[in-house]
Amino acid sequence: MRSFFVKNFGCKVNQYEGELVAVALEAAGYRRSSELSDADVIVINTCVVTHRGERDALRWIRKAMRERKDGAIVGIIGCLPSLKSVDAVDFQGRYKDFLKYLGINAPSITPYQHRARPFLKVQEGCNFRCSYCIVPRVRGRSRSRPLDEIIGEAILLRDSGYEEIVITGTQVGDWGKEWGADLTVLLEELLKIQGVRYRLSSILPLHVTDRLIELMGSHLDRIAPHLHISLQSASDRILAMMRRPYRLKEFDAIIRKLVDSIPNIAIGTDIIVGFPTETEQDYEATRAYIQSSPICHIHVFEYSRRPGTEAEKWPPVPQHIRKKRVKELINIAHRKKVDYISGFIGKVLHVIVEKQVDTSIFQGTSENYIRVRFEGKGLRHGKIYPVEITDLDDITAVGEVSQEL
DSSP states (O other): OOOOEEEOSSSHHHHHHHHHHHHHHHHTEEEEOOOOGOOEEEEEEESSSSSSHHHHHHHHHHHHHHHHOOOOEEEESSSSSTTOOOTTSSSSOOHHHHHTTTTOOOSSSSOOSSSSSSSEEEEEEEOOOTTTOOOOHOOOOEOOOOOHHHHHHHHHHHHHHHHHEEEEEEEEEETTGGGGHHHHHHHHHTSSTTTEEEEEEEEOOOOOOOOHHHHHHOTTBHHHHOEEEEBBOOOOHHHHHHSOOOOOHHHHHHHHHHHHEEEEOEEEEEEEOOOOTOOHHHHHHHHHHHHHSSSEEEEEEOOOOOTTOOGSOOOOOOHHHHHHHHHHHHHHHHHHHHHHHTTTSSSSEEEEEEEEEEEEEEEEEESSSOEEEESSSSSOOOOOOOEEEEEETEEEEEEEEEOOO
């Protein structure tokens, strides 16, 4: 039997599209291989949002070309082909075109994925033009998937046994703009499908509307109390240079409203450190806000210069200063996460099983995005169980299946 190997990089949209390729190849009679050198078809699904992401993808492409067996096809999909050409590979372009190149029909939906919490892409592309971001260039303008197609895929995933679905897109909050709808319209339709917990992926502050907050607050068992809302900087001067469509006051008002309206909500964010011209005052504004805000999951990124962006031409912050600031914010982020998770000791969370660690030890993710390691017997992968939290191991909650079960 012919085999294939897929290496995915980057965002949830990329992961979703990589899974569509895998599903199509399996339907065509290929088996998934864990070894690149064993595969007849090698797929490198690339990301170029940061220099590091691009570098890692290029490293894997070179590895594929070096280690592939005779006659194996190497295909490059994802965002890299929209940015630059790679020599000697067999194919580079969109994932649908790659499947056509192989003579395989591209599926529009995937009824299963090789993870406990499958992704459901509802939109792709971005109409914003942030000065540092290459995404609009490589993903194009915002396009929403039709509602009936999304609902059909959600039903298939539910019927395949999945109990949590992660709603994803380049700009999830832009869904439905083409026909005068918004994200809450989509959520209301998805909530009609019983037996599924939904989780929203990264979203912009301006897309967190009063109606969305109301919907989340009134469906705590169906919509995970967790939002990742990108901030990037707490300096209004830097936000203006970044061309972000909000300022700190607006962002903070939304965060406070979420905390007041949704019990135990987990709020995550992204911070870019060392953006061109970032002063000590700019950085201190970000550090102080992160320290004092109710945000509990913080991804800290060192600014990465990307070709063709407006910010590429601006004076950089010296690397040693960037590194120092990144280290300080990572330490703050760690302490805040520990503090947040500690507050759930003695409480019951609803955890989806993602991994079996030992005979009776499992690991998974709670509704408020806490990683949990817990004891239980006869638990099934992808199922949600009530877990009483008894301890903390760094940033992992520890517990056991609750007597609620």
